[in-house]
Amino acid sequence: MAALDEFGMIKTIEDEDEIPVENDSSDSDDEPVSKKKRKQNRKKTLFNSSFSFDEKSALSTAPTFKLKAKGQSSVSALDDKIAKVRKAKQRDNASKPELNDEDMSVEEDDSSDEDAEAKRDLIKTKGDGKKKKKKGQEGEEQAKIEFSESVDTFDDKVVFQDMNLSRPLIKGLSSMGFVKPTPIQAACIPVALLGRDICACAVTGSGKTVAFMLPILERLLYRPRATASTRVLILVPTRELAVQVHTVARQLAQHSNIDICLAAGGLDIKSQEAMLRLGPDIVIATPGRLIDHLHNSFSFTLNNIEILVLDEADRMLDEYFAEQMNEIIRLCARQRQTMLFSATMTETVQELVAVSLKDPVKVFVNQSTEVALGLRQEFVRIRPNREGDREAIVAALVSRNFCDKCIVFIQTKVQAHRMHILLGLLGINVGELHGNLSQAQRLDTLKKFKEGLVDVMLATDLASRGLDIEGVKTVINFTMPSTIKHYIHRVGRTARAGKSGRSVTLVGEKERKVLKEVVKQAKTPLKTRIVPQEIVSKFCDKIADIEEDIKSIQQQEREESHLRSVENQMNKAQNLLETKQAGDEAQIKRGWFQTHKERKEEKESLRLSDKSMTKQELKKTRKKLTAEDRVKFEMSKAQLLGIRAAKKTLRAKPLSAFSDATSDGAKKGGKKKKKANKKRPVSGFEDELADIGASSVKKFRAGPSFKERKEATGSSKKAVQQIGRKKNNKKR
Numbered sequence: 145m146a147a148l149d150e151f152g153m154i155k156t157i158e159d160e161d162e163i164p165v166e167n168d169s170s171d172s173d174d175e176p177v178s179k180k181k182r183k184q185n186r187k188k189t190l191f192n193s194s195f196s197f198d199e200k201s202a203l204s205t206a207p208t209f210k211l212k213a214k215g216q217s218s219v220s221a222l223d224d225k226i227a228k229v230r231k232a233k234q235r236d237n238a239s240k241p242e243l244n245d246e247d248m249s250v251e252e253d254d255s256s257d258e259d260a261e262a263k264r265d266l267i268k269t270k271g272d273g274k275k276k277k278k279k280g281q282e283g284e285e286q287a288k289i290e291f292s293e294s295v296d297t298f299d300d301k302v303v304f305q306d307m308n309l310s311r312p313l314i315k316g317l318s319s320m321g322f323v324k325p326t327p328i329q330a331a332c333i334p335v336a337l338l339g340r341d342i343c344a345c346a347v348t349g350s351g352k353t354v355a356f357m358l359p360i361l362e363r364l365l366y367r368p369r370a371t372a373s374t375r376v377l378i379l380v381p382t383r384e385l386a387v388q389v390h391t392v393a394r395q396l397a398q399h400s401n402i403d404i405c406l407a408a409g410g411l412d413i414k415s416q417e418a419m420l421r422l423g424p425d426i427v428i429a430t431p432g433r434l435i436d437h438l439h440n441s442f443s444f445t446l447n448n449i450e451i452l453v454l455d456e457a458d459r460m461l462d463e464y465f466a467e468q469m470n471e472i473i474r475l476c477a478r479q480r481q482t483m484l485f486s487a488t489m490t491e492t493v494q495e496l497v498a499v500s501l502k503d504p505v506k507v508f509v510n511q512s513t514e515v516a517l518g519l520r521q522e523f524v525r526i527r528p529n530r531e532g533d534r535e536a537i538v539a540a541l542v543s544r545n546f547c548d549k550c551i552v553f554i555q556t557k558v559q560a561h562r563m564h565i566l567l568g569l570l571g572i573n574v575g576e577l578h579g580n581l582s583q584a585q586r587l588d589t590l591k592k593f594k595e596g597l598v599d600v601m602l603a604t605d606l607a608s609r610g611l612d613i614e615g616v617k618t619v620i621n622f623t624m625p626s627t628i629k630h631y632i633h634r635v636g637r638t639a640r641a642g643k644s645g646r647s648v649t650l651v652g653e654k655e656r657k658v659l660k661e662v663v664k665q666a667k668t669p670l671k672t673r674i675v676p677q678e679i680v681s682k683f684c685d686k687i688a689d690i691e692e693d694i695k696s697i698q699q700q701e702r703e704e705s706h707l708r709s710v711e712n713q714m715n716k717a718q719n720l721l722e723t724k725q726a727g728d729e730a731q732i733k734r735g736w737f738q739t740h741k742e743r744k745e746e747k748e749s750l751r752l753s754d755k756s757m758t759k760q761e762l763k764k765t766r767k768k769l770t771a772e773d774r775v776k777f778e779m780s781k782a783q784l785l786g787i788r789a790a791k792k793t794l795r796a797k798p799l800s801a802f803s804d805a806t807s808d809g810a811k812k813g814g815k816k817k818k819k820a821n822k823k824r825p826v827s828g829f830e831d832e833l834a835d836i837g838a839s840s841v842k843k844f845r846a847g848p849s850f851k852e853r854k855e856a857t858g859s860s861k862k863a864v865q866q867i868g869r870k871k872n873n874k875k876r
């Protein structure tokens with residue numbers, strides 16, 4: 145417990161202590177929940193039902209949503225397998241007495257604000273990470289972008305009606321039930337309407353999607369109608385998020401004639417191609433699929449892009465998407481407005497310079513390390529010799545305390561799948577969401593979770609960013625996320641739009657570093673949760689009891705997957721034969737901007753794996769894995785990710801390869817210049833940015849519709865007027 149004290153977390157209850165749980169109605173969901181109550185809970189929601197995330201309507205109307213049938217049935221087949229094993233087990237156990245969990249209770253502390261403050265002060269006095277600046281950190285701070293203007297105030301009395309928005313949008317907003325803009329909307333909309341580049345940051349669930357979508361739609365209402373072309377590109381990191389942003393855009397634009405197209409991976413490519421050929425006003429895309437269309441749908445270009453939005457911008461600008469962003473920005477029109485949004489927005493030059501922001505306005509309504517105010521953050525301490533208890537603790541939490549509307553984040557896909565089988569066999573209604581599933585399976589899990597047909601969703605970081613699922617009550621982290629950024633996004637799936645929610649994170653001795661950062665940033669007291677040892681032991685026994693069943697289901701799955709791959713190979717060979725026989729030479733291979741080899745190399749270099757271990761060795765060890773080994777593997781993956789993130793911030797990185805793509809002459813000799821730029825050092829970035837800023841003032845691209853907007857009203861009126869004045873001074 146001493147270790148927890150060190151982090152500013154208050155020790156009130158020891159595992160051995162018996163303290164009755166206070167009858168606090170606000171925490172009533174902490175009580176063990178009976179099966180009947182669990183069913184009732186599933187139906188009702190704790191949260192305001194005024195907003196519904198309506199993906200269904202989009203699925204039924206948008207032609208781009210046709211899903212691939214491939215692999216569609218395998219997850220439900222897994223549920224059948226689980227049900228079969230459970231039935232057989234129940235028959236065997238009919239005579240044995242049932243474990244009575246209901247009699248036991250989970251204790252937790254409820255420490256006061258002052259205490260937590262004092263403990264945080266204790267950390268501060270130790271000076272961890274504050275006084276001792278590591279080498280390279282100074283460099284990183286120096287490399288922060290200098291914004292000439294910044295908006296961090298807003299009028300909290302303003303309503304959408306006061307913001308000079310057109311009638312169709314006001315109607316769209318009221319059909320969604322939105323009356324008052326959130327702080328980020330109040331701060332951003334007037335600035336975006338002026339056509340300024342924006343770098344925006346606001347906590348998770350604070351309405352950033354509407355903040356960029358409304359000014360876009362307002363601008364498009366005034367577009368020339370003579371030619372249809374794509375004027376707005378919105379890029380997001382995951383397919384699920386693309387679907388969600390598309391739905392929000394369609395809802396907002398429902399009373400206008402603005403065309404919105406979804407170009408996300410995993411969805412039917414042919415219908416997307418057909419839509420893109422018509423030149424939709426807005427394209428919402430994931431980078432990979434967009435590049436595929438740019439290289440293979442000849443009538444679709446980005447030449448007329450007037451607005452580029454990067455949602456989850458820090459993610460879009462990290463090295464995972466670097467090459468793809470390079471390619472997309474190279475193909476985008478240079479004269480455009482660029483808007484970047486994230487809850488963990490980066491301010492470092494090397495990333496922002498990649499999108500060549502022109503005289504950007506910083507709109508940070510809070511720090512980039514803040515979590516939602518309504519979030520209650522809890523931590524379960526894992527003792528060094530009890531790492532193997534994690535599965536049992538999570539099983540205890542989801543079957544006793546957080547029985548529905550709960551997301552469990554797991555580092556690896558393999559462990560997420562194992563937990564699906566494990567929790568399923570324990571009788572919990574679970575679903576999984578990660579990259580090993582087909583898109584149809586991914587969307588199906590999401591839909592079922594939203595509709596309450598799945599109580600607990602097991603997800604990897606794929607689901608950690610942007611997803612807005614109504615009424616998520618709890619987020620559980622199986623291991624501590626690798627960086628505070630990951631933590632913020634994961635726990636941000638609950639306590640959204642001013643509502644309350646809870647996160648429970650399992651923290652081992654080796655994961656303290658991120659915990660310390662969370663403690664340092666916390667604005668509300670953190671809690672320790674103690675799951676009684678007897679409960680943990682009972683769940684450990686239950687898991688040991690079903691271990692053989694888990695293995696047998698995994699074995700069945702392996703055999704089925706082997707059969708499927710043989711079948712696929714046969715089908716491929718047959719297709720090849722048929723097309724050859726038909727003399728079909730017209731089958732054009734789809735192109736990509738990288739060669740197959742380059743892409744493989746890039747993927748390999750970004751892979752988070754222990755390269756010293758061959759695949760076969762890994763397979764062998766996996767067969768003998770104990771609970772501790774599995775947790776070690778989870779943590780090592782998280783550590784690798786953390787190391788990569790740390791390296792990135794410490795490294796005085798050369799100018800990113802893609803920055804040249806938007807610089808002068810990039811279109812003439814992009815590739816050659818790319819190599820030259822790679823050698824450029826970090827120093828001098830500020831000058832370069834200042835140049836970009838100065839030239840952009842001259843070339844300020846506010847079209848007639850923006851000019852009309854110069855008299856901005858509402859929330860950020862003063863700030864906007866200030867910006868206008870500064871701009872005029874610069875012009876003079």
Ligand SMILES: Nc1ncnc2c1ncn2[C@@H]1O[C@H](COP(=O)(O)OP(=O)(O)OP(=O)(O)O)[C@@H](O)[C@H]1O
Nearest residue numbers: 322324325326348349350351352353487610612641
């Ligand atoms: N003006 C508003 N009034 C009421 N609710 C709103 C308003 N704007 C947005 N919301 C709701 O707030 C929720 C969160 O919005 P959104 O998903 O855009 O958040 P976000 O800031 O993008 O979150 P994240 O950082 O996790 O991506 C959504 O359910 C949305 O419908």
